[in-house]
Amino acid sequence: MFxxxxxxxxxxxxxxxxxxxxxxxxxxxxxxxxxxxxxxxxKAMTQEELEAIGFPIILGNTYHLYLRPGQDxxxxxxxxxxxxxxxxxxxxxxxxxxxxxLSGLRQIQEEGVRxxxxxxxxxxxxxxxxxxxxxxALGADIIMAFDECAPYPCAEEAVQQAMDRTHRWxxxxxxxxxxxxxxxxxxxxxxxxxxxxxxxxxxxxxxxxLDLPGIAIGGVSVGESTGESLSxxxxxxxxxxxxxxxxxxxxxxxxxxxxxVERGVDMFDCVLPTRLGRNGSVYTSRGRINLRSLQFAEERxxxxxxxxxxxxxxxxxxxxxxxxxxxxxLAARLATxxxxxxxxxxxxxxxxxxxxxxxxxxxxxxxxxxxxxx
RNA sequence: GGGCAGGUCGCCUAGUUGGCCGAGGGCAGCUGACUGUAAAUCAGCCACGGAGAAACGUCGGUGGUUCGAAUCCAUCCCUGCCCA
Numbered sequence: 320m321f322x323x324x325x326x327x328x329x330x331x332x333x334x335x336x337x338x339x340x341x342x343x344x345x346x347x348x349x350x351x352x353x354x355x356x357x358x359x360x361x362k363a364m365t366q367e368e369l370e371a372i373g374f375p376i377i378l379g380n381t382y383h384l385y386l387r388p389g390q391d392x393x394x395x396x397x398x399x400x401x402x403x404x405x406x407x408x409x410x411x412x413x414x415x416x417x418x419x420x421l422s423g424l425r426q427i428q429e430e431g432v433r434x435x436x437x438x439x440x441x442x443x444x445x446x447x448x449x450x451x452x453x454x455x456a457l458g459a460d461i462i463m464a465f466d467e468c469a470p471y472p473c474a475e476e477a478v479q480q481a482m483d484r485t486h487r488w489x490x491x492x493x494x495x496x497x498x499x500x501x502x503x504x505x506x507x508x509x510x511x512x513x514x515x516x517x518x519x520x521x522x523x524x525x526x527x528x529l530d531l532p533g534i535a536i537g538g539v540s541v542g543e544s545t546g547e548s549l550s551x552x553x554x555x556x557x558x559x560x561x562x563x564x565x566x567x568x569x570x571x572x573x574x575x576x577x578x579x580v581e582r583g584v585d586m587f588d589c590v591l592p593t594r595l596g597r598n599g600s601v602y603t604s605r606g607r608i609n610l611r612s613l614q615f616a617e618e619r620x621x622x623x624x625x626x627x628x629x630x631x632x633x634x635x636x637x638x639x640x641x642x643x644x645x646x647x648x649l650a651a652r653l654a655t656x657x658x659x660x661x662x663x664x665x666x667x668x669x670x671x672x673x674x675x676x677x678x679x680x681x682x683x684x685x686x687x688x689x690x691x692x693x
Numbered sequence: 694g695g696g697c698a699g700g701u702c703g704c705c706u707a708g709u710u711g712g713c714c715g716a717g718g719g720c721a722g723c724u725g726a727c728u729g730u731a732a733a734u735c736a737g738c739c740a741c742g743g744a745g746a747a748a749c750g751u752c753g754g755u756g757g758u759u760c761g762a763a764u765c766c767a768u769c770c771c772u773g774c775c776c777a
Binding site: 353355357358362363378380383410412413415416417419420421424437438463466468509535537538539540541542548566567568569570571572575587588589590591593594595596597598599600609611612613643644646648650651655 | 721722723724725726727728729730731732733734735
């Protein structure tokens with residue numbers, strides 16, 4: 320049920336790859352961007368809107384859905400797809416990122432992580448096995464191993480500890496995963512190792528050795544520079560099996576995506592398009608703009624003159640700026656829709672460019688317009 | 694005409710046993726940040742003059758009391774309510 324095919328005739332070990340991922344809920348053309356729907360909702364979007372844009376897969380989050388409504392409730396509702404009425408594929412993150420983002424509310428132990436709920440203060444323990452069990456109940460097509468995402472910056476010794484623990488946890492996750500239906504759900508391992516070459520290489524080797532259906536690169540987008548995250552890719556990707564999808568977690572900006580695809584990444588997720596949309600920023604072919612800015616008050620044209628999304632076809636930037644100033648929900652909705660459309664459109668362009676063997680030219684053209692704002 | 698309550702930096706408001714107040718808070722406004730979502734959030738700026746830091750003047754006006762006034766006194770102006 321779960322397969323990954325790469326277009327043949329190209330050296331796909333390094334360099335941009337064009338492929339497709341078969342899941343129980345549809346085929347995903349790669350490279351792909353997956354919107355983040357932490358609490359079984361991509362913030363400000365309806366499932367119809369996500370379908371209209373064309374996303375084949377979205378994310379959910381184990382930690383958040385465990386806290387509310389709980390995996391049992393979702394299981395009783397027939398699983399995440401049925402619960403949220405999403406016919407496409409779903410990938411659930413394991414809660415490993417919450418080890419990083421909720422660092423003030425948790426305690427790491429060898430056996431797992433003790434979290435204090437930000438909702439009501441109650442205590443909860445997550446182990447590699449329990450995280451897989453929760454994800455089994457949620458029923459996502461792709462589930463993630465429980466990992467420890469180290470902060471940035473972080474001393475090598477501490478990163479190594481987190482990485483070693485991530486490897487041990489990955490083996491436990493695999494073991495627990497194999498007790499379920501491995502055809503219905505694909506488990507991805509996660510490479511860690513911070514920004515140390517030696518650790519990243521070791522982690523890539525260790526995770527690759529588990530021979531899981533997919534491999535993610537975690538521990539990036541934690542505050543480091545773009546150069547540092549690209550280094551991680553260059554150390555890691557050449558050591559990963561060619562025939563497994565590579566998922567760069569939490570990345571990124573449009574430029575990040577292009578740079579990562581160029582180095583051989585197949586899958587991405589990031590909150591930027593949705594969060595920025597809610598906070599007043601939108602992506603355009605000529606760079607990112609802050610819609611709340613006075614300069615758009617009288618703008619009669621669309622947010623992005625080169626965009627064909629519903630929001631840009633119908634509403635002016637000046638109108639949407641007005642909606643932001645009035646705190647109208649519609650502002651967040653239109654901007655989020657636009658940003659997601661922008662990302663989806665970007666990925667389509669990337670895929671076509673790879674198919675036609677013109678990725679380098681595509682990149683140059685995109686960057687020129689995006690950065691120079693011609 | 695009489696009585697009462699008030700006039701604070703765009704708006705609302707704190708401050709009235711005088712010094713810690715050129716003055717706090719909220720809103721509005723401007724700018725920026727956001728990368729496996731505790732985020733429709735957060736941060737900075739925000740009276741005027743001045744290029745601007747400092748200094749300086751300005752809390753309805755004017756004049757007093759005082760070492761010192763948004764705070765006390767006098768007077769004028771204005772606003773709201775009540776009585777004629």
